[in-house]
Amino acid sequence: MIYDSIIVGAGPAGLSASIYASRAGLKHLLIGQMEQGLTATIFSIENYPGFKNISGPELMQKFSDQAQKYNAEILSDEVINIKKEEEIFKIKTKNNKNFESKTIILAYGNQRRKLNVPGEQEFNGRGVSYCAVCDGPLYRNKIVAVVGGGNSALSSAIFLAKQAAKVYLISIYEQFKGQSVLQEQIQQEKKIIPIVNHSIKEIRGKDMVQEIILNTPSKETEILKLDGVFVEIGYEPSKNLSLFDPSANPEKNKAGYIQTDYLTRTNIPGLFAAGDIAGEPDKLRQIITASAEGSISAIAAFRFCQKSSDKK
């Protein structure tokens, strides 16, 4: 069977695309893992209209419930390759499934930036984490460090201070760059120990993380004994782009985001991109914009299918 559209990603962009695709009568499949999107890791959302305050997992569940109300076909899997042959896209997944579609909507989001220091990869999941909301409860009464100086780092430190015994907040810069309201909370929270002008040199341990080595302003190193390191140094376009066959590899801008027009179209006919992975580097990357672009992409895919069938 050939789908009208396959949506890659189960975040706000992908699930919104699915809702609009169903309502437009597009026979589509959504491939992605809802719990792995960025929204699913947010502790508290206060700027999505209609909800004064809602957690990320709860909001995503509502998106998913609405998509499923229209009997959306959702597959929890990961796309590992996309190619285009004779106007048809061919998709392969990690679980070795193959699908064909007339259009593709890419909505697989951003990925977290890595420190790229010794020990980070080795202890990933054994003391190194990229999600305070997901892993924070594992560090009750323990000592942790949050690395970063922006909003994500500050809000993660505040969240972790509710459970951990001590939270080092380490920034490479002289000052934290997060919102002033978060900076005030950091100052008031006694469990948070700010460390500025320091960078991580190495993460060490045996089975689990036990210590980090810091580069200090005096060029000497310092050791901090701890149980966990939360890396919160921002996001970058997902490296999933490298998995594309040249026949279906969309044009990217200098920052690495997929280049799209106002209808979420890429330079490859039938290939659309919505949400965090698409657009200009300074685009507002939020749930509401991802969701809006998802809806636009579904209608654009619908029109593309209509035009293709008119030609035949």
Ligand SMILES: Cc1cc2nc3c(=O)[nH]c(=O)nc-3n(C[C@H](O)[C@H](O)[C@H](O)COP(=O)(O)OP(=O)(O)OC[C@H]3O[C@@H](n4cnc5c(N)ncnc54)[C@H](O)[C@@H]3O)c2cc1C
């Ligand atoms: C700490 C933090 C706090 C934030 N707070 C807010 C906030 O308060 N309000 C707000 O509006 N926005 C907030 N944002 C931004 C918001 O989370 C993003 O803009 C939004 O999640 C983007 O949606 P998306 O659908 O593009 O990507 P995502 O939500 O990241 O979803 C991507 C989806 O793609 C899937 N995927 C990835 N690779 C593949 C693959 N190869 N195959 C199949 N599926 C794949 C993932 O599993 C996931 O389901 C916050 C972000 C962060 C990090």
